[in-house]
Amino acid sequence: MNLSAKEMLVRLSAAYGPPGREKEVRDLIREMVTEYVDEVYEDNSGNLVAVKKGNSKGKVMFSTHMDEVCMLVSRVMDTGFLKLEGVGMDPKLLPSQKVKIHTRSGEILRGVIGMLAPHLQTAETRSKISTFDELFVDVSMSDISKINVGDFVTFDTQAVEIGDYLYGKTLDDRASCVSSIVALKKLSKIKHEYDVYAVFSSREEIGAFGAKTAAHAIDPCYAIAVDVTHGNENVDNYSKVEVAKGPVVTFGPVIPREISKKLCDLADRAGIKIQKDAAPGRTGTDADQIQIEGIAVGLISIPQRYMHNPYEMISIKDVEETGRLMAEFVSSLDFEEKEEN
Amino acid sequence: MSKYLKDLTELNGASGNEKAVRKYIKEKIENKVDKIIEDPIGNLLAIKYSGNPDAKKLLVMAHMDEVGLMVTSIESDGRLAVQPVGGVDPRVLLGKRVVVGEESLDGIIGYKAIHLQREDFSTPPKWTNIRVEIGCSKKEEAEKKVSVGDYIHFHSKFEEYDNRYIGKAFDDRAGCAVLMELIDNYNEVSFDIYYAFVVQEEVGLRGSGAILKHVKPDALLVFEGTTAGDNPELKEARWSTHLDNGPALSYLQSGYVINEMLFNSIRKTADMNGIPYQMKGRTVGGTDATRAARTYFGVPGAVINVPSRYIHSPVCVISRSDFDNVVELAKKIVSNDDYINALEGWK
Numbered sequence: 001m002n003l004s005a006k007e008m009l010v011r012l013s014a015a016y017g018p019p020g021r022e023k024e025v026r027d028l029i030r031e032m033v034t035e036y037v038d039e040v041y042e043d044n045s046g047n048l049v050a051v052k053k054g055n056s057k058g059k060v061m062f063s064t065h066m067d068e069v070c071m072l073v074s075r076v077m078d079t080g081f082l083k084l085e086g087v088g089m090d091p092k093l094l095p096s097q098k099v100k101i102h103t104r105s106g107e108i109l110r111g112v113i114g115m116l117a118p119h120l121q122t123a124e125t126r127s128k129i130s131t132f133d134e135l136f137v138d139v140s141m142s143d144i145s146k147i148n149v150g151d152f153v154t155f156d157t158q159a160v161e162i163g164d165y166l167y168g169k170t171l172d173d174r175a176s177c178v179s180s181i182v183a184l185k186k187l188s189k190i191k192h193e194y195d196v197y198a199v200f201s202s203r204e205e206i207g208a209f210g211a212k213t214a215a216h217a218i219d220p221c222y223a224i225a226v227d228v229t230h231g232n233e234n235v236d237n238y239s240k241v242e243v244a245k246g247p248v249v250t251f252g253p254v255i256p257r258e259i260s261k262k263l264c265d266l267a268d269r270a271g272i273k274i275q276k277d278a279a280p281g282r283t284g285t286d287a288d289q290i291q292i293e294g295i296a297v298g299l300i301s302i303p304q305r306y307m308h309n310p311y312e313m314i315s316i317k318d319v320e321e322t323g324r325l326m327a328e329f330v331s332s333l334d335f336e337e338k339e340e341n
Numbered sequence: 342m343s344k345y346l347k348d349l350t351e352l353n354g355a356s357g358n359e360k361a362v363r364k365y366i367k368e369k370i371e372n373k374v375d376k377i378i379e380d381p382i383g384n385l386l387a388i389k390y391s392g393n394p395d396a397k398k399l400l401v402m403a404h405m406d407e408v409g410l411m412v413t414s415i416e417s418d419g420r421l422a423v424q425p426v427g428g429v430d431p432r433v434l435l436g437k438r439v440v441v442g443e444e445s446l447d448g449i450i451g452y453k454a455i456h457l458q459r460e461d462f463s464t465p466p467k468w469t470n471i472r473v474e475i476g477c478s479k480k481e482e483a484e485k486k487v488s489v490g491d492y493i494h495f496h497s498k499f500e501e502y503d504n505r506y507i508g509k510a511f512d513d514r515a516g517c518a519v520l521m522e523l524i525d526n527y528n529e530v531s532f533d534i535y536y537a538f539v540v541q542e543e544v545g546l547r548g549s550g551a552i553l554k555h556v557k558p559d560a561l562l563v564f565e566g567t568t569a570g571d572n573p574e575l576k577e578a579r580w581s582t583h584l585d586n587g588p589a590l591s592y593l594q595s596g597y598v599i600n601e602m603l604f605n606s607i608r609k610t611a612d613m614n615g616i617p618y619q620m621k622g623r624t625v626g627g628t629d630a631t632r633a634a635r636t637y638f639g640v641p642g643a644v645i646n647v648p649s650r651y652i653h654s655p656v657c658v659i660s661r662s663d664f665d666n667v668v669e670l671a672k673k674i675v676s677n678d679d680y681i682n683a684l685e686g687w688k
Contacts, residue, residue, distance in 0.1 A: 090455035114651035141505035163476020308452030
């Protein structure tokens with residue numbers, strides 16, 4: 001296919017993939033990645049694994065998750081409205097959104113999350129936000145008999161490039177999936193000792209269990225998880241990470257310090273500008289679950305503003321540089337092995 | 342399907358920025374009327390004369406403007422601070438795409454990630470937290486693209502379904518579409534018809550004042566897109582209108598009690614022609630009929646509404662049959678003199 005990173009991400013952003021329903025994303029990534037790898041397979045957990053053979057000195061795993069935050073239909077009201085449950089969703093983002101309702105037959109129906117016009121609001125209602133107790137979806141334009149409790153509901157936004165940034169849904173974590181493909185593409189052109197298992201993981205948003213079972217099955221020597229992290233926001237006591245200022249290397253108990261340092265050194269040597277970030281506890285990414293499998297895991301993050309929004313903001317440059325750093329990590333493993341021999 | 346509704350709702354025209362809407366309407370109607378006037382504040386007036394020098398004047402009116410935003414400051418991080426033009430609730434802005442400035446640049450309104458929210462998780466956004474992204478990270482960059490005072494509009498594509506239309510600005514492009522349909526379907530009558538597409542209704546009924554002063558009509562008929570509220574947020578008893586129940590007639594609104602003679606004439610015409618209608622159940626919201634009652638010597642008027650859910654937001658929903666029935670009712674009213682003569686003996 002040989003698409004640019006941006007083209008891949010725009011396509012992946014549009015794909016449907018709530019936790020446990022990642023098929024559409026899987027199929028797209030398979031198409032994008034096949035030409036760069038030796039083998040692609042799906043496992044029991046819905047992970048897609050792309051294997052790029054080296055000299056089988058050992059295994060290194062990438063983990064980037066395919067799933068997205070979403071909503072589910074919790075009630076179908078005969079008045080032509082639905083009630084929702086959210087998965088990782090900020091209810092404040094929902095008023096006045098068009099949504100897609102993914103029905104059992106596969107047919108996608110239109111819904112509108114409305115909000116009472118200002119004229120009909122009172123001082124009391126104006127001062128509140130609507131939670132999932134109050135929010136509703138207007139499906140009066142759709143055939144309600146086709147909608148069932150449990151149907152998934154997703155945003156209907158198209159990714160758009162504006163100035164230096166790309167804005168779109170589900171760039172968390174499809175941006176990292178693209179970094180992984182970028183890394184595989186680079187590795188397809190160079191020799192490396194370790195075999196690479198690029199896992200496109202399922203169900204991160206409900207606890208990163210796809211990454212865990214994949215790590216168990218592959219049992220790599222090293223893993224690199226890639227996810228997005230909050231950029232451009234001031235968080236008390238934390239250094240501010242900025243979008244378009246390069247990949248972020250995480251330091252913290254989940255990540256062996258040697259790996260974090262190694263990533264920084266590699267970036268320095270390769271001329272990749274990076275940022276650093278401290279995670280004194282859990283990282284909230286696939287890395288947490290991979291570590292519990294007893295695997296030395298590193299974490300690289302792509303800075304992102306407005307995480308879990310219908311328009312998340314990232315820089316494509318950061319995505320590409322993250323892919324480059326992942327590839328550098330793999331080829332450095334060769335380098336060390338040779339040195340030791 | 343109205344020939345004009347899709348185009349009209351997709352045009353951008355917040356109050357004071359109605360140029361694109363005015364241009365579109367003018368192009369479509371200019372060969373179909375006897376006279377067309379653009380006044381100094383941007384109103385568009387089209388006239389069909391009866392040929393009778395003593396003819397009465399009926400003024401039919403809809404407003405071209407919609408609610409929107411205005412750039413009030415360019416921030417050091419390259420984002421734009423905004424304030425509303427007309428009644429916009431900041432809660433409808435989060436996670437939306439917008440259209441910025443004269444060059445129609447893409448913009449995004451994002452909101453702080455849920456993970457980083459603390460006490461602000463359960464409070465509505467404030468205007469000080471609404472920032473428009475235009476892909477810049479520095480003030481100097483952003484200043485090359487936009488300027489303070491630039492307009493920002495909702496980005497919203499029109500969608501058509503068997504029974505529904507989805508789009509922005511049905512308040513009041515639906516009314517503009519009705520007037521355009523009336524011009525297309527003109528029947529000769531004994532009175533002159535003035536079709537006014539007015540500016541700046543949303544910022545205080547401003548455009549209509551100038552038109553009323555200029556035309557000095559005998560009677561006014563306003564077409565509006567109005568609130569519905571027939572969704573789970575309100576009990577049925579507090580609904581304003583209900584989609585699919587037909588054109589909504591106002592009886593009392595902010596600042597004006599609808600003229601009884603005109604009101605009864607509309608009902609009579611609807612009944613005679615078997616056109617369904619409903620009463621607007623709430624009195625909130627003003628229209629240009631309020632301005633008319635206070636302008637010149639006080640012009641009596643009435644208001645026919647297209648019920649619309651979620652108005653003043655990027656995504657509104659109307660009923661196709663309601664819209665069609667408003668057009669049908671409007672055609673019947675302007676095709677005979679019952680409405681304009683209803684006022685005889687009233688004073």
